[in-house]
Amino acid sequence: MGLVSGIVVFLITWWVVLFAVLPWGVRSLHEDEAHAVDIEEGHAPSAPTRPRLLTKFLATTAITAVIWLVIFVVIESDLISFRDWAESLPR
Numbered sequence: 001m002g003l004v005s006g007i008v009v010f011l012i013t014w015w016v017v018l019f020a021v022l023p024w025g026v027r028s029l030h031e032d033e034a035h036a037v038d039i040e041e042g043h044a045p046s047a048p049t050r051p052r053l054l055t056k057f058l059a060t061t062a063i064t065a066v067i068w069l070v071i072f073v074v075i076e077s078d079l080i081s082f083r084d085w086a087e088s089l090p091r
Contacts, residue, residue, distance in 0.1 A: 001072055001075050001076060006068075006072065009068060009071060010064060010068045013064045013067050013068055013071075014060060014061065014064045017060045017063050017064050017067070018056070018057075018060045021056050021059055021060050021063070022056060024056065024059075025052065026048045026051065027048060027049055027050075028045060028046045028047065028048060028049070
C-alpha cells in the first residue's frame with residue numbers, strides 16, 4: 001500500500017467510524033435531569049447537552065488506527081491477494 005492510498009483508506013475509515021461513534025452517550029436537553037435547564041427559544045429540544053466531541057474524535061482516531069493497521073497487514077502480507085483476484089475477473 002502506497003502512502004497516498006494508505007492516507008485515503010485511513011480518512012475514509014475515520015469518517016465511517018466517526019458516524020458510528022457520534023451517538024455514544026448522547027442525551028438530549030429534555031432527557032438530562034442532571035443538567036435540567038429550560039429550553040431556550042431557538043434551541044432544538046433534541047440537541048445534546050454535552051456532545052463531548054473531542055473525546056469522540058480521539059476514540060474515532062484510536063479505533064480507526066486499529067482498523068487501518070489490520071487492513072495494512074492484510075494487504076502487505078498478501079493474505080488476500082487483490083491483484084490475483086482482479087486478474088481472474090472476466091474482461
